[in-house]
Amino acid sequence: MRAAEQVFVAIPGPTLDPASEELLAEHQPGGLILFGRNIEDAEQLTALVADLRRVLPEAILAIDAEGGRVDRLKGLVGPAPAAGVLALHPATVALQAGTWVAQALRLFDIDLDFAPVVDLNRGEVDNALDGRYFGITPGEVTPRARAFLRGLQAGGVGGCVKHFPGLGGASADTHFNVARIDRPAEVLRADLDPFEALGRLAGAVMIGHAVYPAYDPELRPATLSPAIIGGLLRSKLGFGGVAFSDDLEMKALDAWGDLPERSEAAFAAGCDILLVCHTLEALPEIVARLETPAHAARLHEANRRLSFFRQRLLTLRTSREALKPLKGLDEAERLARVRRELDGLQTGLA
16 A cells, blocks of 8 residues: 555646656656646646546546536636525525536546535635525535536546534634634534534545634644544544545644655545645655654555445546537537536526
């Protein structure tokens, strides 16, 4: 088993530069994440993905395509509706949105969307989640998030529910600051409901970086907390799928060591997949920290979960259902079709 399988990384620009290619080829990380900095136009992205597939043929290719302001492909296929807009409509509209987001991702051979957000809107305005909520209550969030997720899967793309155990109560943005959610466990219980309802369907949950004193008296961020990942997610909710960390380079984790140290801590706490979204050159040291006897059992467990999840993604992308809407169209026609559908969807929701 290779520890690099349990790390998802990103490259710095719109082309695969020689230094990045050499590092990726040597270490073979389990996945790659695409960001806006990697995307210029359809032709460029198609070429980049082909290069990445050549160097890492087994890697999972992932992206953030929630719709709204977190939508990396909006410059190529047009914007998809935000969760906050879909929250105003029946779940059938979220199903339609998820299906066409998936078709956009399949145009560029992308396997996994880090969506949907299933956090409950707790009324906080400074946590970077504005417009990204499907609602205030589990009864509002769960059916729409489920529909969006099923749409992704029908279109041949996997999804990942986030940000466990619920980030809606954070008063700060974990990209830039520590976020502490001082609510009692009985109040926080509602935030768990969408994860409990949808975790098995997605097969993947992303762990956030907020601190929850009610869950972990040692005040560790969720990503670094065995109490939250092992105790709450695994034991209490019974989740058996893949646990992704959020980006381990966010400022909320600055007090918890350098990037290799916090990566090791997140893995030991129960994160099966570590997201390293900027510093590709840290990959060798992260891998070295995980490939030790102390982490052997944890590595076996995480590798098993990733293998099962990878097979799920392969099944999705090869399903007949995923191919139906664009069958028989060439590449330009497929792109135009997805643009029309997303534009029509946006217009209908305006």
